[in-house]
Amino acid sequence: METLANLESFIRSAECGSFSEAGRRLSVTPAAVSRNVATLERNLGVRLFHRSTRKLTLTEAGETFRAAIVGNLEGLQAAIAGISTGSEEPAGLLKVSLPPTFGTTHILPLLPGFLARYPRVRPEWHFENRQVDLVGEGYDAAIGGGFELLPGLVSRTLAPAHIVAVASPAYMAGRVAPIRPDELAALDGIVMRSLQTGRIRRWSMRDVSGQEVEAVLSQSFVVNDPAAMREAALLGLGVAMLATADILPALENRSLVRLVPRWYCDAGAISIYHASRKLVPAKTRAFVDWVADAFRKNRLAERFAGSLG
Template identity: 35%
Template sequence: MDRLDDLRLFTLVAEGRSFTKAAEKLGLSKSAASRRIGELEARLGARLFNRTTRHISLTQVGEGFHARVSQALEALEEAERSVASQHAAPRGTLKLAAPVSFGVDHLSGAIADFMRLYPEVAVDMDLSDRFVDLVDEGYDLAVRIGRLRDSSLVARRLCPARAVICASPEYLARRGTPQEPADIQSHDCLIYTNVQNPEQWSFRAAPGAEETRGQRITGRLRANNGDALREAASQGQGLVLLPTFIVGDALASGRLVPVLDAWLPPPLAVHAVYPANRHLSPKVRAFVDFLAGRFGPVPYWDAALTVLKGG
């Protein structure tokens, strides 16, 4: 046995309070294990264990030594797992949480393509607009949109989440096109309720300004789902503020028309978040890399709008 094996033997004895059990795990005799610990103590010049005929316990020096040795061995094992995981094929079940609209419209197709690339991965996707606790509820990762709460989670930006205020051409012809934020006070607004302040939209203080301010809105239709509000807007029911990943197709087809673009704050972002484990599994690493490559800095729903504008 080398010195590293001696340290492993020491931790097994310390944690099991038994030379016999530690020796069995390493394929040694009890006498050989006891001798090796004695040699370790002699080399260190300190007694690590209190021994009686019935009990074994760590000395005060042994307790401090055990704490440091355990950390060192754990770091070594983690380093080995990290290298091995980079070459391991993704496999197993990936448990994922995502918002409903983004999940249906964009993640579903992405997951189908991902599973074709990695046939040993199964996906369990939970679509809900509620905030899930990844650790307590056992999720591998979640897709989240907007400002992230302070947490111990690791976050990787996947793409921008650009918002737009829009309405149908028929509505704008009937009610007029707002030219500045104050104009929306005379308009019917479709209110998305799954946010902290549903009756308020944020605007720049002036086009291009950093400062933002809130503008109160009113309307007869409230809903906690963006797809439902998009369809209502397409039917001429009012102005709606939604991300382009929900209204992109309607904007591209002309069913909806953007207004007040210059007054809107900078885009937020879509993130993949996952627990800050020291060891990231190959399935999570592969999926996050796949999503970042698929959506990218200019997601396809925005790229199509740029082409239509001639940008």
């Protein structure tokens, strides 16, 4: 009977194409992974990988074996996790990735209550504008939008990710308020240049009837960070297209006003991501439920919805 360590080392090496990366995901040394795979090959009497200095690739026998065991291995892992975590108190390091503005505005205020309820959890939160590799980088959870749902990852939708046009009351004083998105071009635009593409981000706005109109802002002020866009709009420098989640306090206290209020951009959903629900540690499960419950109690999905005007 093969050990679980040998089988896990084989599956992770097949996924990663590398003993080093598989070792990082399993929290063991590359040498240990290589040794486990070699033991498995010896016991089976077949070579499972073609090895080169750059990459591992499965042999025909290796691919057949991987397909045969991958589902069963997940079941074994789930059974072990169920026994070891079923009555476990949430504890340990909780590594989470969050967008800076959204995270500090809406998630960080939830932490005192969460820690009071689960005092053995030690949060390590990374505020960053990027899509992290949850498994490869060792994150327990990530909050954001548009993450690629790779095998083994699941998402739980929290709220819509809607973008609206805003400006300060001081900037709009004495100016004619636009009625349609294409009229925004007559105003000073605060726009963002993408760090990934180097291009100015452009949006197409829609209304509740489904009609779509492109919103092209003048490039009066260019930045590379949404938080800077928000601050520039608050300073009265012009019009910005911003996520309702990032400017909700400013909209509710009227330090920013929404322009063309019938129109919004749909950027998908804000979700919380974590590893397969079959193997969720108690600390991660508690955090996901805590955040989802807070969104429900505070009606954040409704308040973030640009479609509601």
